[in-house]
Amino acid sequence: MVGAIVSLVFVVAAAYAVTQVGGVITLLFIAAILFLAYRRLPLLSFTVTFTVLLAAYTLLGASSAPAGVWKGFLWMLLASLWLLNVRQLRTALITRPFMKAYLKLLPPMSQTEREALEAGTVWWDGELFTGAPQWSKLLSAKPPRLSAEEQAFLDGPCEELCRMLDDWNITHERGDMPPHVWEFCKSRGLFAMIIPKKYGGLEFSAYAHSCVLAKIASRSATAASTIAVPNSLGPAELLNHYGTEEQKSYYLPRLARGEEVPCFALTGPRAGSDAASIPDSGIVCRGMWQGREIIGLKLNFSKRYITLAPIASVIGLAFRMFDPDKLLGDKADIGITCALIPRTTPGVTIGRRHFPINVPFQNGPVQGKDVFVPLDAIIGGPKMAGCGWRMLVEQLSVGRCISLPxxxxxxxxxxxxxxxxxxxxxxxxxxxxxxxxxxxxxxxxxxxxxxxxxxxxxxxxxxx
Incomplete structure (x- = not known):
C-alpha cells in the first residue's frame, strides 16, 4: 500500500519535472526510480537507494527555479519515506486508517465464509496472486511417479475396462453401462481407489487416481464420471478423514467391495455452487429408533443433479442442523452437517433419472420427508455436528484437482x-x-x- 501511494505521488510529480525541468539527467533519475518501484524493493532498500540517487541528482541536475521546486519535493518525499520506515508510525498514519475505511466497504463475513477461508492450505498457486510468483518453488516440486502396483493397475484392469467400453452402445442404445461393466468396476476396485487397503481398497496416490480417470475418460465420459464420483467428494472420502472407527469399519469394506453404492447429496433446486445457502434441515428431536426412544434428527430435504442417486444404496447428505429445544446444548443453529442415510430409511425417495447434457451417467433427484435417524448417522458422530461446511471445503480439492481435470x-x-x-x-x-x-x-x-x-x-x- 505504501509503495502504491509513493509511486502515484512520484508519477504525478515526475510529469511536472519532465515538462518543466527536462534534461537527460532528470529523465535518467525518473527512469531509475520507476525501475526500483517496478522491482518492488523492500521499503528500507528502496529508501536507501532513493537517498543515494537523489544526492547524486541534486549535485548533477539542473539548477533552474522549476528544478529547485522539483528537488525540494523530492527531498520532502525522501523525508516521508524515512519516517514511514518506522513501523509504528506507518501503522498509525496509513495502514490502520486505510484498513478501517476498507472494512466499512465490505459486507460482514459470516461464520460459513470464515470457515471456508480458513479450511485447507494454499499451495504454490497462491504465488500467482502475489504479482511476483516464485517459480523456483514450482520447479523444485518433484514430478509425481506411479508405484509398480499403480502402473500394473493402469496397464491391466484399467486397460481391460477400456476395451470393454462401447461408448456408442452406452450413450445411444443402452443409456447406461452394461451390467458386466458395472460388475467389473466393483470387483476390480475401481470404486475404491481412495479407500485404505486395511478396509479392502486400493489406497492409490492422487496421481494414480488422476491417471486412471484420464485414461477412462479418453474412452467414455459416462464411465469416467461414474467412477470419479465414489472416489471424490462423497461418503468414502469423508469417512476416511472424519468418520468414527465404527463408521469406517462398517461402511468402507462394503464400499470397497461394491456392496454399497454411494452418492453425495449437496446440490438442491436453489443451492448449488452456493452450498452454504442450502435450505435442507435436520431438526434435533426425540423419536423412535429400533424400538426405543432416542434423541435424533428429523430430516427434510430436496436434492437434485445427484450423480449415482438412482442406484445408490447409501446417501451422504449435507443439511443445516437446528436444535430449537436445545436438547444438545445452548446453540439453536448448529450449522451445516453431513450424515450417512441408507436408501431404505423410511421417508427417503429417489426420483426419476436426469439426463444431463445427453450423457447417461446415473444422475437424479433425492428427497426426504420427516426422515428420522440417530445422531450416530452424522459423519464423525455427534461431535462433528455443525462441522459439515469445513469438511466439504477441505475435501472438495479431490473433485476440483483430480476428477474434473x-x-x-x-x-x-x-x-x-x-x-x-x-x-x-x-x-x-x-x-x-x-x-x-x-x-x-x-x-x-x-x-x-x-x-x-x-x-x-x-x-x-x-x-x-
Missing amino acids: SNATGGAKAATWATGAYARIRRQFNMPVGKFEGVEAVIARMVGLTYTMDAARSVTAGAI
Whole structure:
C-alpha cells in the first residue's frame, strides 16, 4: 500500500519535472526510480537507494527555479519515506486508517465464509496472486511417479475396462453401462481407489487416481464420471478423514467391495455452487429408533443433479442442523452437517433419472420427508455436528484437482487423437487435409493445449 501511494505521488510529480525541468539527467533519475518501484524493493532498500540517487541528482541536475521546486519535493518525499520506515508510525498514519475505511466497504463475513477461508492450505498457486510468483518453488516440486502396483493397475484392469467400453452402445442404445461393466468396476476396485487397503481398497496416490480417470475418460465420459464420483467428494472420502472407527469399519469394506453404492447429496433446486445457502434441515428431536426412544434428527430435504442417486444404496447428505429445544446444548443453529442415510430409511425417495447434457451417467433427484435417524448417522458422530461446511471445503480439492481435470484431459486427448487421425485420411486436392497449413495450425494448437492440460493435471495431482 505504501509503495502504491509513493509511486502515484512520484508519477504525478515526475510529469511536472519532465515538462518543466527536462534534461537527460532528470529523465535518467525518473527512469531509475520507476525501475526500483517496478522491482518492488523492500521499503528500507528502496529508501536507501532513493537517498543515494537523489544526492547524486541534486549535485548533477539542473539548477533552474522549476528544478529547485522539483528537488525540494523530492527531498520532502525522501523525508516521508524515512519516517514511514518506522513501523509504528506507518501503522498509525496509513495502514490502520486505510484498513478501517476498507472494512466499512465490505459486507460482514459470516461464520460459513470464515470457515471456508480458513479450511485447507494454499499451495504454490497462491504465488500467482502475489504479482511476483516464485517459480523456483514450482520447479523444485518433484514430478509425481506411479508405484509398480499403480502402473500394473493402469496397464491391466484399467486397460481391460477400456476395451470393454462401447461408448456408442452406452450413450445411444443402452443409456447406461452394461451390467458386466458395472460388475467389473466393483470387483476390480475401481470404486475404491481412495479407500485404505486395511478396509479392502486400493489406497492409490492422487496421481494414480488422476491417471486412471484420464485414461477412462479418453474412452467414455459416462464411465469416467461414474467412477470419479465414489472416489471424490462423497461418503468414502469423508469417512476416511472424519468418520468414527465404527463408521469406517462398517461402511468402507462394503464400499470397497461394491456392496454399497454411494452418492453425495449437496446440490438442491436453489443451492448449488452456493452450498452454504442450502435450505435442507435436520431438526434435533426425540423419536423412535429400533424400538426405543432416542434423541435424533428429523430430516427434510430436496436434492437434485445427484450423480449415482438412482442406484445408490447409501446417501451422504449435507443439511443445516437446528436444535430449537436445545436438547444438545445452548446453540439453536448448529450449522451445516453431513450424515450417512441408507436408501431404505423410511421417508427417503429417489426420483426419476436426469439426463444431463445427453450423457447417461446415473444422475437424479433425492428427497426426504420427516426422515428420522440417530445422531450416530452424522459423519464423525455427534461431535462433528455443525462441522459439515469445513469438511466439504477441505475435501472438495479431490473433485476440483483430480476428477474434473482428469476427465477434461482424457476427453481432450481423445478429441486430439481423433482429429489428427481424420486429418490424415480425409483427402482434398489429392492430399490429406492435415497437410494444409490452416488445418495444421489448428491441430498444432490442439496438441499444444492438450499437452498443457495434461501437464497441469499432473502437477496439480502431485500437489495433493
